[in-house]
Structure formats: structure tokens, C-alpha cells
Amino acid sequence: MTEEPYRWLEAVANRREYVRDQLKGGSPVMAAVLKDGILLLGVGGGQSKVFELFDRHALVGLGHPADIEKIRQAAIDAAHTEAFTRAPEDVSLRRLVGFGLSPQLKNNFEQIYNAPFLVEMILAELANEEGKDLLVRLHFDGSFQNQHSGVVVAASQSTAETEAQSWLQSLIHPQTSQVEAVEWMLQAWWCLIENKPWGGELPSEPERQSGWRSAVGSKTVELAWLSRTSKRAARYEPLTLSDLGLV
């Protein structure tokens, strides 16, 4: 009898375990707030991970491509309808996540006859002024955390995610250049996928540098930049490692 509370709790706990198991091995994604914009990074094996949502909004996620696609499409539909019926300035990530994506993810997660979304993601909103940007870390169960500066990491293992994020926070600051930020983020990405220990036992910098370079060999590094200095309405600019001189 699924109506019995303890069975429901057990079912939800099982689903949490199931989703985490499905997300194991997913390639971590990251976003960093810099002085002139927001940098988003994902490393994929063919499936895209970094997407433009609206003029000042972007998404980077890991998980099942079909689920990322559903969320991406829902966010794009909502943003464009809002922009058309009101104004582009009225599209806000706070409302998009808080009133749209998060309740739907929570609903799917807790309705045990529905399939849960197998996703972990970061959504970014660029502001005109530094310090007012918004990064939202959105989880598969609909819970989310907001952050206005620094770095956000999304990975399948929460402990490693927290440690990698702390490590990157100590290295990446608003004045950090795009190239330096990407270099640090790729080193963190490599440490995460290789399950390297954080703290004092972290591999040396030369090891980390050669590590990510060999690990991305057959993969695609996807980079995007939400530019604060652009004069165009659409601030999303795809970047490549060669644009930054990193290959």
C-alpha cells in the first residue's frame, strides 16, 4: 500500500538512492562569476552540457540528456513567453527556478509513479553590475541554493562537489582572467572524475595540468561566456579552448 506514510518515505529514499546511482560517473560542470561576466564549463562526450536560455541566462548540467533537454526547453519556453508578454528585463532566474523548475522537479521526484529527473545543474543570470549576478545550484529533487558571486560546482558526489567548490573559491576571484579560471576549473574537473583526494593530498599542479589535458583528449570541452560588456541584447558567447589559447 503506497498510501502508507512509511512506505512513501521508503519509496522516496529509494528514489534518491536510485537517482544518485544513475548520476554516478556524470561529468562535473561549473560556473564562475568574474568581473566582466560569467563563465560556464562542461566536458562532454558528444552530448551538449552548456546552453543559452535567454539574453542573460544560461544553463550547464549533467545527467540524462533527455531530462536536461526537457528542463532546458521548459526554461526557454517560459523565458521567451515572459519576455514577449512583458519585457526581456522581466525574465528573472529567481522566478524561473523558484516558481517553475524547482516545483516541477520536486513534484516529479516525490510522485513515485512519475519518473524523476536525472539531473544536477547550475543556472546563471548575468546582471548589469558586478555583485548582482545570480548562480543557482538546482538539484534533481527540486532543492536549490542561490549564490551571487564566486564559483559553483555541480557533481554527482556531494562531498567531492563541496570540496572542489571550496578549492576553486580560493583560487578564482572576480579579477581572475578567463584563461586562468578555465585552467583551474579543468584541473578541478580532472580531480573530480579521477576521485583525487582534496586538501593536502591533492596532486601537484603539473600533474593536474597534464591530467586534464590527457583526460579531455576524446571529449569536448564546452565553454560559454555571459558577457557584461557586450552591447548586444543576447550576452551568451560560446568559447573554445583554442579561443583562449589553452590548446
Add this chain to the structure above:
Amino acid sequence: MSSMTPMAGDFLSLLASQKLSPVRTEMLSSGGPVQTQATTVFAFHFADGVIMAGDRRATAGNLIVTDKVDKIIEIDSTSLLAIAGVPATAFEMARVLQTSFEYYRRSQLQHLSLPAKVRAMARLLRENLSMTIQGIGVVAPLFAGLDQSVTPAKPQIYFYDPLGAHFETVDHATSGSGSGTIRSIMSFQEHYGNPKPSQMSLAEAVRFSLRLLMTAAEFDSATGGVNPGTHTFATIRVLRSTGIEIITSEQQAEYLARNTPAS
């Protein structure tokens, strides 16, 4: 999550699924309010691409409503629209196109092709048929876009009739109440000018455009024209294979001040 739109990437289908209408198509039984309208807009090929220009006046009957209207609108990074006709309808059409093109690009992860963009404008004009027949919502725009099926991408110009028929032009296109005056000049320049508009440099093309608007304003009270003395200039955009460039009032003043004749 919202269900897929009936036609993937189609913003008008998305609006329809949410019972939102992009254009007003009600039939009016009697005479409507006085409309703001009248214009001179044009586009022609020059040596580097396409230049599109327009005056900045909006009128209602014999009243000047404003001299600060931008009638050349950047629809996306590779498309320009010059609006002529009733602004209430024309600006709404531009907004629908802007959202539609960006919606398609973001949702489908590819650019809409130039023929599809041209037809999207035609579709809006067709859906505006009842307003056009009533004579209160007539729009006759010009469209310039990049054909990205060739390398390098090729700028092209299209013009429409108010019912939605669209035609590509090889040299120039004009629209609005002052267009008759300058059409003759452009045709003359194309046949007998030296340089021809298609051979002009950017400076020559901008100067030619400003002089066309000055001439149109002499014969059409609904065209705002250009007056360097009062720092009144036109809206000018350039579409090259690399993208769109805005020609500012300061640049227009500088090009006009260079006292070399266009022909």
C-alpha cells in the same frame, strides 16, 4: 515541464498553446482612430554589403507625432527590418520576429534559414490581412538578412506587399510615403551613376543615403529628413557578411561633412 510546442521551435505555436495572440485581427465596423504612419525607408547593396536607412518621423494625419522613431530594427545578429506603415502593427511584428528568431535559435540550437525568416515576415503580414483590408493596419516592410548557405555569407534584400508577397531585389528597395521620390533617384544612380550604389564605399553609401532622405523630405511632409544644423540624422544600419554595424549620428555627420560628391 511544458509540453513540446505543436511545431518544434515555433514561437507562434507556443503563444497559441498558451492562448496568447501576437497580433490584433479584430474587424472594426466603423472608422477607427487616426493612425500614426508615413515614412521613407530603403535598402541597397553597396560594396561591403547592404545599407538600410530610414527617417525618424511619425505622423498622424497632418500632425507630427515625433521625430525620434527608429524604423530600422535589428531583428537578430544577421537580420534587419525596415518598417513602413502603421507603427502599432509594424513594431509588434518586429517584436514577434525578434522573439521568434531567437526562440528558434535557442531551442533548436541552430539559426533559422534566410528563406524561413523571409516567410516568417510574410506570415505575419498575411495574418494582418483583415487590418490591411480595413486600411487601418497596413505595413509594407523591407527585410535584409544573411544567406548563410554560401561562404562567405551573402547579404540579401527583400521587399513585401501589404498582403505578404515577398520579392528579392538585386540592387535596391524602398517603402513608405516618400519612397516614390527616391526610387527614381536610386534607379537613375544605378543606371548612370559613377559610382553606382553597388560600387560605393561605406562613406559614399552613407552620404548617398542621407541625401536621399533630404530629397524625400523636400517632397513628402511625412518624411523627417536629415538636418545637420539641428543634429537630426537618420537611422542607418549596415549588414555585412560578418554581422550588423550601427552608423551613429556622429558618424553620419562626419561622412556628410566630407565634401566629396557621391557622384
